[in-house]
Amino acid sequence: ALWLAAAVEVHTAKEVVAVNGTNQRLKCTFSSSSPVSQQLSVSWNFQPEDLSSHEPVFYYLKEPYKPPSGRFKERVTWDGNIERNDVSIIIWNLQPSDNGTFTCQVTNWPDVYGTIGEVRLRVVQKVSFSEIHFLAVAIGSASVLMIIVVTAVIICRQHRRRARDKRLEVADTER
Numbered sequence: 001a002l003w004l005a006a007a008v009e010v011h012t013a014k015e016v017v018a019v020n021g022t023n024q025r026l027k028c029t030f031s032s033s034s035p036v037s038q039q040l041s042v043s044w045n046f047q048p049e050d051l052s053s054h055e056p057v058f059y060y061l062k063e064p065y066k067p068p069s070g071r072f073k074e075r076v077t078w079d080g081n082i083e084r085n086d087v088s089i090i091i092w093n094l095q096p097s098d099n100g101t102f103t104c105q106v107t108n109w110p111d112v113y114g115t116i117g118e119v120r121l122r123v124v125q126k127v128s129f130s131e132i133h134f135l136a137v138a139i140g141s142a143s144v145l146m147i148i149v150v151t152a153v154i155i156c157r158q159h160r161r162r163a164r165d166k167r168l169e170v171a172d173t174e175r
Contacts, residue, residue, distance in 0.1 A: 007033075007111055007114035008031070008032045008111045009030060009031045010029075010030045010114060010117035011029045011117060012029075013027060013119055014118075015119070015122065016120070016122070018122070018123055020094060020095065020096060021093060021094065022094055024094055025079055025089070026044075026090070026091060026119050027086075028104035029086050030085050030087060032111045034108055034110055036085070036108060037108055037109045039107075039108075040060075040082060040107070041060060041061045042104065043058075044056075044057040044103070044104055044105075046098075046101070046102050047100050047102075048099070049100045055071065055072070058076050058089050064077075071097065075091060075093055076092070077090050087104060091121075094121075094123045096123050098121060101118055104119070
C-alpha cells in the first residue's frame with residue numbers, strides 16, 4: 001500500500017533589511033496537513049555571510065528555548081503563536097556581523113518532512129549625524145536661495161510697474 005506523503009510548508013520573507021542597533025522580527029509561518037501536535041518543534045539556525053559554520057539561534061519544543069551560548073545569547077526572543085501557525089522570533093540589537101541567512105525549520109508529527117524557510121538579513125548602517133546635518137544644510141540653503149530669487153523677481157516687477165505708471169503719468173500730463 002502507498003501512503004500519501006504529507007509535509008510541512010514553511011513561509012518566510014526572502015530578504016529583510018534592518019538598521020544597525022535596532023531589533024528585527026524574523027517572520028516564519030507554516031502550514032501542515034496534520035493538526036498542530038504536542039511534538040511540534042521549531043529550529044532557527046544562522047549561516048553567516050562568510051559561510052563559516054551554521055550556528056543555532058533558537059529552538060522550540062512545547063516551549064521556547066533560548067540559546068545558552070553564541071552570538072545570539074540574550075539577543076533573541078520568541079515572538080510566535082503556535083495556534084496561529086506562527087513561529088517567528090525577534091533578534092535584538094542587530095550588528096553588521098548578523099548579516100547572513102537565517103533558516104526556520106518546522107516539524108509537526110507526523111509531518112516530519114518539508115520545506116525549510118530562509119531569510120537573508122542585511123544590516124545597514126544608520127545615517128550618521130554629519131550626513132543628516134549636511135542634508136539639512138543643503139535643503140535649508142536651497143530654500144533660502146529660492147526665497148531670495150522669488151523676492152527679487154517680485155521687487156523687479158513692482159519697480160517696472162511703478163516706472164511704467166510714472167511714464168504714463170508724464171505722458172498724460174504733457175498732452
